[in-house]
Amino acid sequence: xxxxxxxxxxxxxxxxxxxxxxxxxxxxxxxxxxxxxxxxxxxxxxxxxxxxxxxxxxxxxxxxxxxxxxxxxxxxxxxxxxxxxxxxxxxxxxxxxxxxxxxxxxxxxxxxxxxxxxxxxxxxxxxxxxxxxxxxxxxxxxxxxxxxxxxxxxxxxxxxxxxxxxxxxxxxxxxxxxxxxxxxxx
Amino acid sequence: xxxxxxxxxxxxxxxxxxxxxxxxxxxxxxxxxxxxxxxxxxxxxxxxxxxxxxxxxxxxxxxxxxxxxxxxxxxxxxxxxxxxxxxxxxxxxxxxxxxxxxxxxxxxxxxxxxxxxxxxxxxxxxxxxxxxxxxxxxxxxxxxxxxxxxxxxxxxxxxxxxxxxxxxxxxxxxxxxxxxxxxxxxxxxxxxxxxxxxxxxxxxxxxxxx
Numbered sequence: 001x002x003x004x005x006x007x008x009x010x011x012x013x014x015x016x017x018x019x020x021x022x023x024x025x026x027x028x029x030x031x032x033x034x035x036x037x038x039x040x041x042x043x044x045x046x047x048x049x050x051x052x053x054x055x056x057x058x059x060x061x062x063x064x065x066x067x068x069x070x071x072x073x074x075x076x077x078x079x080x081x082x083x084x085x086x087x088x089x090x091x092x093x094x095x096x097x098x099x100x101x102x103x104x105x106x107x108x109x110x111x112x113x114x115x116x117x118x119x120x121x122x123x124x125x126x127x128x129x130x131x132x133x134x135x136x137x138x139x140x141x142x143x144x145x146x147x148x149x150x151x152x153x154x155x156x157x158x159x160x161x162x163x164x165x166x167x168x169x170x171x172x173x174x175x176x177x178x179x180x181x182x183x184x185x186x
Numbered sequence: 187x188x189x190x191x192x193x194x195x196x197x198x199x200x201x202x203x204x205x206x207x208x209x210x211x212x213x214x215x216x217x218x219x220x221x222x223x224x225x226x227x228x229x230x231x232x233x234x235x236x237x238x239x240x241x242x243x244x245x246x247x248x249x250x251x252x253x254x255x256x257x258x259x260x261x262x263x264x265x266x267x268x269x270x271x272x273x274x275x276x277x278x279x280x281x282x283x284x285x286x287x288x289x290x291x292x293x294x295x296x297x298x299x300x301x302x303x304x305x306x307x308x309x310x311x312x313x314x315x316x317x318x319x320x321x322x323x324x325x326x327x328x329x330x331x332x333x334x335x336x337x338x339x340x341x342x343x344x345x346x347x348x349x350x351x352x353x354x355x356x357x358x359x360x361x362x363x364x365x366x367x368x369x370x371x372x373x374x375x376x377x378x379x380x381x382x383x384x385x386x387x388x389x390x391x392x393x394x395x396x
Contacts, residue, residue, distance in 0.1 A: 023196035030203030037210045044218040052225035059232040066239040074250045080269060081253060081260065083325040084394050088267040090327065091356045091392045098359040099347035118364035 096181040101126075104180055108144050112137040116169075124152075124176035132168045135159070142172065150180045265354045270396045271298060273330055279355055280334060280389070287345035289338035289385070299329045299390070326395045332357075334387040337367065343385055350389060361388035 098120065109115075112133035119127040132138045138159055145154045153175040162169050253260060268275065273296050284291045336346075343364070350357045363386035 023193045023200070026200040027196045027203070030200040030207065033207045034203045034210075037207050037215060041210055041214045041218060044215065044222055048222045049218065049225065052222060052229055056225060056229045056232060059229060059236055063232060063236050063239050066236065066243050069243050070246050070250065075246075078246065078249055078253060079323050080325070080394070081263065082323065084263050084267045084269065086324045087327040087392065087394050088263060088356070091267065091358075094358070095351075095356060096358045096360070097351050098362065099344055099351055102344055102347070115364075116366060118362065120362040122360055 095183060097183060098181060101176065101180050104150060108148055110137055110141045110144060113141045124178060124181065126174040126176060128172050128174070130170050130172065131162060132170065135168055138168050138170045141170075145172065145174060150177045151175070152177050262354065266356060267327075267392060267394055268355070269394050271328065271330060271393050273298075276330060276332065276355065276391050279353060280332060280350070280357075283349045283353060284334075284336060284346055287338075287349055288342035289336045289346045291334065291336050292384075293333075293335040295333040297331050297333075299331055327392055328395050329390050329392050332387075332389045332391065334385070334389060336385045336387065337382065338385070339381045340383065341381075343383070346387075355391055357389045357391045359387060359389050362386070 101120065110132070113130055115128050115130045117127075117129040121127075130138075130141065132141060142154065142156055145151050151174050153173075155173040157171040157173060159168055159170045161167075277294050277296065280294060281291055338346075343362075347359060350359065364383050366380065367382045367384055
């Protein structure tokens with residue numbers, strides 16, 4: 001039996017209204033999403049980015065200001081003073097006390113021996129021309145040098161009879177240990 | 187407008203909106219977010235730099251005030267390691283020491299030696315706080331070589347050496363030549379010796395290159 005016309009119209013109207021509602025909901029949803037992402041973008045672009053840019057600029061200015069708070073003249077003074085102390089430390093670390101060698105030589109010279117010429121050069125090399133009363137005194141003196149711990153090498157280059165006044169003349173080359181010239185005591 | 191047309195157009199617009207949402211999200215929001223994150227990172231590192239800088243500035247200001255309050259010690263360091271050759275002062279000091287010790291100076295020749303950077307890494311690292319730039323801030327050390335010819339007794343030589351070695355300006359005596367002034371009679375002859383010698387002394391003194 002066919003449905004009455006009134007019922008058919010009512011059924012058709014209800015289906016149309018539901019379909020349109022679904023489309024409208026989708027439009028609202030997508031419109032809302034669009035609004036949301038646009039709002040997020042605007043917030044990021046004109047809110048966060050501007051804020052962090054301003055913060056960064058302020059911090060960079062503060063760093064520059066802090067760097068400039070010590071004047072270049074003060075910086076130069078401190079650097080120069082630091083260099084002076086570092087260089088002085090280096091110079092004092094290698095400072096030589098040559099006078100100590102003479103004390104050592106006095107204590108290690110035989111009673112009948114004296115020196116006529118003396119030459120000290122770099123590397124602790126010492127050349128002596130000595131005069132001794134007897135040949136035994138020469139031997140004694142060379143033995144003293146050879147037994148001394150401060151002497152690293154002894155080279156006797158000649159012994160001869162003195163032309164005037166008697167006695168013996170000898171030439172000896174010594175290489176001294178660096179500790180002889182160092183700051184500590186012998 | 188028919189209901190179907192309305193429905194179709196609403197659906198199409200909704201789809202277009204969704205496409206726009208995706209486009210805005212991936213093409214605009216994501217890069218913008220990365221930019222903001224990058225800015226935040228830069229800001230954080232700048233904050234760390236600022237804190238370090240402020241700490242260093244405080245330390246340097248402390249050093250500057252200590253430096254300014256200890257002028258006498260600063261002056262002494264300046265005398266010991268002058269900035270620049272200051273050769274006239276070196277010669278004046280040698281003459282003064284010789285006069286005090288009884289040595290007669292005959293000649294002083296002076297020559298500059300090559301400058302060299304000071305090798306003091308331990309001092310450098312201690313003062314730099316591990317920055318590692320100390321080798322570059324220590325100015326090079328130069329040296330002057332003085333060839334001194336003098337005359338006097340052996341005692342005066344020892345006095346001269348003792349004074350020059352402990353002088354405020356650092357002098358290293360690197361070479362000495364001793365020769366008798368006149369013929370010397372050995373102890374085996376007359377029993378006397380003449381205590382007068384000529385000395386050739388090589389001394390090196392240092393300065394900081396300006």
